[in-house]
Structures are given as C-alpha cells and as structure tokens.
Amino acid sequence: MSKPLSVQDVIRQSATDVGLDELSRRGCRKVKVLDKQTVFRLIDEAVNRVVEERLAAATAQEREQIRAEARSEFQRLVKERQEQLEERVQREVSAATEEARAHADQQVQEYQERLAQLESQVGQEVEEGRVPGASAIDPELLGSMIREAVAQAAPTSTGPSADLAALQQSIEALSRKVSAGGPGGSSSSSSIEPPSEEALQAFFSRSSSSEQVESNISNVEVKNAKANGVNKNLAKLRSLKQGSE
Amino acid sequence: MNEAMNASNDDLDNGFVPDNGFVPGEGAVADGSVNVNENVNENGSVETDCGAQSATATGVATKTELGRGLDVGTANLVSSAQDAEGNVHIKIQRNAFLDIDADDYTKNMLTRLNVQYVVINGRMVVVGDPAFELANIFNRETRRPMRDGMISPDESDALPIEKMLLETLLGPPTKEGEVCYYSVPAEPIDADLNVIYHQGVFGGLLKSLGYNGKPLVEGHAVVFSELAEDDFTGIGISGGGGMFNICVSYKSIPALSFSTTRGGDWIDRNVANVLGISASRATAIKEKGVDITRPKNREEEAVEIYYRNLISYTLTNIKSRFESSSSMPNFPDPISIVCAGGTSLIGGFIEVFQDEFKKINFPIPVKEIRHAEDPLYSVSKGCLVASLSEV
Structure with missing residues (x-):
C-alpha cells in the first residue's frame, strides 16, 4: 500500500512564501484568502467526487481490491498503535515493579536484621534469666521459629506486597508466640502452654552454675515458730481417701 | 439429706474437679519418686538433723516426717514440716x-x-x-519478688532471691525427691494473669533444690488445714498480700476455686495514697495492732474503710460465683467459712466479715464464719497435710 497522502504537506511544499512588501510592489492591493479548513473541504469534495466517479466506473474486482487494501491498511495501523501502546505500558509497569520490588527487598532485609537482633537479644536475656517466661523459651527453639517465620514469608510469585504482608503476618504470629510465654502476652491465660520441666531445669542449672553469689544467709537464723499438729487432719483425710476407694 | 449426698457424689463422678486440685486417692505417690521403705522407720519418720535449715534455727537434731508444706505468698514465704512427735515446725520469711x-x-x-x-x-x-x-x-x-500473688515480671532479681529464700526455709530434702506441696493461686477472676508460668517457676525452683514440688490451690490448702472436723467441706479463704483465694470444697474435693487480685497490698496502696505515705509505712501501720471495728485515728479509719471494701468485694464475688456455677454441689448441711492468711490477722477482721456477710443474701446456709487456728501458717500446714497424706 502506498504511503497516505498528507494534504497539509502537499500544500506547504507547493506554496511559495511572498512578503506583503513584494505583493505591494507588484501592485497587488487585495489578495483572496482561503483558510486551511476551506482548502481541506474543497479537496475532500474533489477527491470524493473523483472516487465516486472512479468507483462507479470500477469493476467489481477493482472494488473488492480497494476494500481489501483499505481493510489491510486499517488493521496495520491498529496493530501498530496497539504495539506502541503495549510497549509503553510494559515499560512503565516494569519500571514501577522494579521500584516496588527494590523497596520490598529493602524492607524484608530490615525485618530480617531486626529479627536477628531480637533473636540475639532474647537469647541473651534468656541466658541471663532476665525475661519473665524465659525459662520456657529455648533460644534454639526461638531461633528456629524465627527462621521458619522468615522462610514462610519468602518472596513469591504473587508480588512484593503479598510477600510483605506474609512476612508481616509471620512476624506478628511469632511475636504472639514469644509474648505468650510471659504474663499478659495473651488475652487468655488458659491458652498459654505451661513451660516444660526440661526448659525449667535447663534454666535453673544454667543460673546456678554461672552465678557465684556472695551471701551470709547460711549464717543467719530464720524466724521459727511452732504450730499445732496436723495428725488429726491427716487421719481424717486418709480415712476419707480409704472411704472413697 | 441422702438424696443431696447422692446428687453431689454424682457431680463428683462427672468430674468437676479442677485440674489444679488435689484429689484424695488419685495420684498419691503416683510418680514413686520417694522410696519410703529405705531408711524410714515404721511411722514414716526419718532420722535427720533437718539439714542446714534446722541446724541454724534450733541447733537440735529432730526427726521429721517425709513431706513438706510451702506457702508461696506475695508477702510471706512459710514452710512447714512435722516431727515424729506430731509437732509442726514453721519457718517464715518476708518475701521482700x-x-x-x-x-x-x-x-x-x-x-x-x-x-x-x-x-x-x-x-x-x-x-x-x-x-x-x-x-x-x-x-x-x-x-518484691512477687506481685498480685505471682512471680513479678518487673523484678529481674526475683528468681535468684526466691531460690535463696526457699533454700533458707526448706534446706535440703531429707531424701532426694521428697514431696513438697506448694501453694499456687487459683485463676484470678479480675485479672489476666499467668498462673501456669508462676506454678512452673516454683515447681522448677523446688526441683532444683531436690524436692518433688506439687502445686496445691491456696484456698484448698486452707480447707485441708482448717476444715477437718467438717469432713473438709466448706469454704476456705486465704487473704494474702497480693490476692484473696477462695475454695469451695465438698469432702476435700474443690468444687469451685478462684482468686481476686485485691489483698493486703491493695489496702496498703490505697491507704498510702490517701495518707501520702509509702506503702511500706502503710503496711507497718496496719500491722502494729489496729482493730478495724474501733479505729482510733485518721490512719486507722483509712485502714478500716479499705478492709471493709475488700471484704465486701470478696463476698460479692463468692456469691456471684456460687450463683453462676453449674457444678456447685448441694450441701446437705450449713457450711463453715474459714478465713486465713496474713491479711486476716488484723483485729476485728472476722467481726467486719460477719457484718458484711449479713448485708448480702448468701445463696447457701452458713453455720459459722471463723478464723483459722493459725491464720498465717494455715496455707503452709494445708500443703503439709497434702504432702504427708502421700507418704
């Protein structure tokens, strides 16, 4: 298909620029002026008339060829515009995604550093026995919980915001698990798991071996008293036990 | 009466016993950690000098039965042991x-x-x-290592201090794994506090000292020490520094246990606030011999006001729990209410308690409201009874 005709370009190329002084010198006192719209309208009318005459004279085969060329040109133009649009959108989306991912990566990195810091801090406090509920928290276990939480929130194909939300959720869940070891960490004390015997023993064996405590307690007398015996109560309780068996 | 008894026994069979409760006949010496046949004479006592704790205290060698009692209170720690003659030896340390x-x-x-x-x-x-x-x-x-009846989250030195205080009170066990029942608060109804953690910490502390620590709800311990003549049926109240613990028991089995986080410290804090003094000073005023039925000055009036409020608060809670609980046994006879604990030691406590009791329409008949025989040692003695009953 030939290149489409630009009427405006043809006029511009065919026209000559003449200054008003030159026109005056040539003796032109008046000039007839045609505005651009009028020129286009006249051309359109002329072209339409010619096309109508040609089409009227054209054979069915020629008409079909013209129609096919027009359709083909139209489709080419549509496709070209579509590709340009897609390319531009792709470029913009890609830039925005890259920026968001960089931001998300930075936040993930910050969360991981914060978690590592907390892990270290909690581990140290557990070691020193300064954390209420510390005896119930094994630093190794806590560490594995944190790693698990981060792993669960690893980047996925669902996008950076989903990654962040997952990481956030994991951290919150982890926070709840950790704080549940201490008072008020949960809205219901009945949901808190009791510290294991092993965790308690490990904690106390560490604290007793590492601390050299200076004290005079063994040299000081403790307040003493004598109370009435409990044999009567004991006998009653034992008989109650036997009765219930 | 028999019908009521049968109905109650059905309730017991249906298993309304709280997990923390000590149940006679269940789990006694279940873990077999104490081998009582070795080095123990016929009546279950062991030749010992009570370890360091008794040597420093009396310097006299005594025979003690296997089994210890320990009241883990916010204000005081109280241990008890029984000698072969049936005397109960008490040791007490202020928990501060x-x-x-x-x-x-x-x-x-x-x-x-x-x-x-x-x-x-x-x-x-x-x-x-x-x-x-x-x-x-x-x-x-x-x-204070403890607050509101439990190990304090604000005191980083609480655990080592508690461990040392327990060492001075209990000394080493007569035998490794000797049973020591220790008091724990029942679930508080007016605060979200972690009883399980507190219980685990003291269980662990006792284990580290060589004892087989077993928890006993504080109000239940009062029942064991004070309600033997009522077949361990009635209401035991332990008024402590951090809490009031209440246990409704039927034939030694707790039907209802709960605690409130108002106790002697609550009175001290409020008295200190209104008088502009420290809480320790308020405690001293309270403990110097005030009779709350006859306050003599502004300070004692403040003490009386808050005591009355505390007793009323406790009774109202008992009543409302009675009315809302579905597992309450039908008591065939009027029951006794026994008040123990350091906070009940103030002069006129029982009179004010009876006075406030008359103001509410209590849901079951009560035959008497009385003081424990040894209010300060009652919980520890109840724990001792539980321990000795396992030997």
Whole structure:
C-alpha cells in the first residue's frame, strides 16, 4: 500500500512564501484568502467526487481490491498503535515493579536484621534469666521459629506486597508466640502452654552454675515458730481417701 | 439429706474437679519418686538433723516426717514440716528485699545484726524481714519478688532471691525427691494473669533444690488445714498480700476455686495514697495492732474503710460465683467459712466479715464464719497435710 497522502504537506511544499512588501510592489492591493479548513473541504469534495466517479466506473474486482487494501491498511495501523501502546505500558509497569520490588527487598532485609537482633537479644536475656517466661523459651527453639517465620514469608510469585504482608503476618504470629510465654502476652491465660520441666531445669542449672553469689544467709537464723499438729487432719483425710476407694 | 449426698457424689463422678486440685486417692505417690521403705522407720519418720535449715534455727537434731508444706505468698514465704512427735515446725520469711550500698563494714555489721544479705550483680541486697524493717526506717519501698500473688515480671532479681529464700526455709530434702506441696493461686477472676508460668517457676525452683514440688490451690490448702472436723467441706479463704483465694470444697474435693487480685497490698496502696505515705509505712501501720471495728485515728479509719471494701468485694464475688456455677454441689448441711492468711490477722477482721456477710443474701446456709487456728501458717500446714497424706 502506498504511503497516505498528507494534504497539509502537499500544500506547504507547493506554496511559495511572498512578503506583503513584494505583493505591494507588484501592485497587488487585495489578495483572496482561503483558510486551511476551506482548502481541506474543497479537496475532500474533489477527491470524493473523483472516487465516486472512479468507483462507479470500477469493476467489481477493482472494488473488492480497494476494500481489501483499505481493510489491510486499517488493521496495520491498529496493530501498530496497539504495539506502541503495549510497549509503553510494559515499560512503565516494569519500571514501577522494579521500584516496588527494590523497596520490598529493602524492607524484608530490615525485618530480617531486626529479627536477628531480637533473636540475639532474647537469647541473651534468656541466658541471663532476665525475661519473665524465659525459662520456657529455648533460644534454639526461638531461633528456629524465627527462621521458619522468615522462610514462610519468602518472596513469591504473587508480588512484593503479598510477600510483605506474609512476612508481616509471620512476624506478628511469632511475636504472639514469644509474648505468650510471659504474663499478659495473651488475652487468655488458659491458652498459654505451661513451660516444660526440661526448659525449667535447663534454666535453673544454667543460673546456678554461672552465678557465684556472695551471701551470709547460711549464717543467719530464720524466724521459727511452732504450730499445732496436723495428725488429726491427716487421719481424717486418709480415712476419707480409704472411704472413697 | 441422702438424696443431696447422692446428687453431689454424682457431680463428683462427672468430674468437676479442677485440674489444679488435689484429689484424695488419685495420684498419691503416683510418680514413686520417694522410696519410703529405705531408711524410714515404721511411722514414716526419718532420722535427720533437718539439714542446714534446722541446724541454724534450733541447733537440735529432730526427726521429721517425709513431706513438706510451702506457702508461696506475695508477702510471706512459710514452710512447714512435722516431727515424729506430731509437732509442726514453721519457718517464715518476708518475701521482700532491699538494695543497699555495699562495703565490707556494712557486710560485717549486717552479719553481726543477724541480717541476711546477698550480693547480686555487684549490688548488696538485704532479704526477708530486715528488708522490710530497713525500708520503714529509711521510708523506702521494699522490692518484691512477687506481685498480685505471682512471680513479678518487673523484678529481674526475683528468681535468684526466691531460690535463696526457699533454700533458707526448706534446706535440703531429707531424701532426694521428697514431696513438697506448694501453694499456687487459683485463676484470678479480675485479672489476666499467668498462673501456669508462676506454678512452673516454683515447681522448677523446688526441683532444683531436690524436692518433688506439687502445686496445691491456696484456698484448698486452707480447707485441708482448717476444715477437718467438717469432713473438709466448706469454704476456705486465704487473704494474702497480693490476692484473696477462695475454695469451695465438698469432702476435700474443690468444687469451685478462684482468686481476686485485691489483698493486703491493695489496702496498703490505697491507704498510702490517701495518707501520702509509702506503702511500706502503710503496711507497718496496719500491722502494729489496729482493730478495724474501733479505729482510733485518721490512719486507722483509712485502714478500716479499705478492709471493709475488700471484704465486701470478696463476698460479692463468692456469691456471684456460687450463683453462676453449674457444678456447685448441694450441701446437705450449713457450711463453715474459714478465713486465713496474713491479711486476716488484723483485729476485728472476722467481726467486719460477719457484718458484711449479713448485708448480702448468701445463696447457701452458713453455720459459722471463723478464723483459722493459725491464720498465717494455715496455707503452709494445708500443703503439709497434702504432702504427708502421700507418704
């Protein structure tokens, strides 16, 4: 298909620029002026008339060829515009995604550093026995919980915001698990798991071996008293036990 | 009456016993950690000098039965053991400590004055009763390892202090794995507190000392020590520093146990606030011999007002729990209410309790409201009964 005709370009190329002084010198006192719209309208009318005459004279085969060329040109133009649009959108989306991912990566990195810091801090406090509920928290276990939480929130194909939300959720869940070891960490004390015997023993064996405590307690007398015996109560309780068996 | 008894027994069979409750006939010496046949004579007593704890206290060798009782209170720690003659030996330590400046002169002076101290992380800490006395002299507040009946989350030194205090009270076990029942609060109804953690910490502390620690709900311990003549049926109330613990028991089985987080400390805090003094000073005023039925001055009036409020609050809660509980046994006879604990020691406590009791329409008939035989030692003795019953 030939290149489409630009009427405006043809006029511009065919026209000559003449200054008003030159026109005056040539003796032109008046000039007839045609505005651009009028020129286009006249051309359109002329072209339409010619096309109508040609089409009227054209054979069915020629008409079909013209129609096919027009359709083909139209489709080419549509496709070209579509590709340009897609390319531009792709470029913009890609830039925005890259920026968001960089931001998300930075936040993930910050969360991981914060978690590592907390892990270290909690581990140290557990070691020193300064954390209420510390005896119930094994630093190794806590560490594995944190790693698990981060792993669960690893980047996925669902996008950076989903990654962040997952990481956030994991951290919150982890926070709840950790704080549940201490008072008020949960809205219901009945949901808190009791510290294991092993965790308690490990904690106390560490604290007793590492601390050299200076004290005079063994040299000081403790307040003493004598109370009435409990044999009567004991006998009653034992008989109650036997009765219930 | 028989119908009521049968209905109650059905209730028992249906398993309404709280998990924390000590159930006669269940689990006694279940873990077999105490081999009582070795080195134990016929009546279950063991030849011992009670270890360091008795040697420093009396210097006399005694025979003690296997089994200890321990009241883990916010204000006081009380241990008990029974000798072969049936006498109960009590040891008591105020559950408090105070930081002071450490130097060699002070250390020597404190030892000469029979004042216990420990050095923790370079800081000198006076523990027990002397801490309370020093705090009063210098108008300071004591530090408390426990708050509201449980191990305090605000005191980083709480655990080592508690461990040392327990060592002085219990000493080493007569036999490794000797049973020691220790008191724990029932679930509080007016606060979200972690009873399980507290229970685990003291179980672990006792284990580290060589004991087989077993928890017993505080109000239930009062029932064991004070309601034997009522077949362990009635209401045991332990008024402590941090909490009031209540246990409704039927034939030694707890039907209802709960606690409230108002106790002696709550009175002290409020009295201190209205009088503009320290809480330790308010405690001293309270403990110097006030009779709340006859307050003599503004300070005693403040004490009376808050005591009355505390007793009313406790009774109202008991009543509402009675009315809302679905597993309450039908008591065939009027029951007794026994009040124990350091907070009940103030003069006129029972009179004011009876006075406030008359103001509410209590849902079951009560035959008497009385003081425990040894209010301060009652919980510890109840724990001792539980321990001895397992031997």
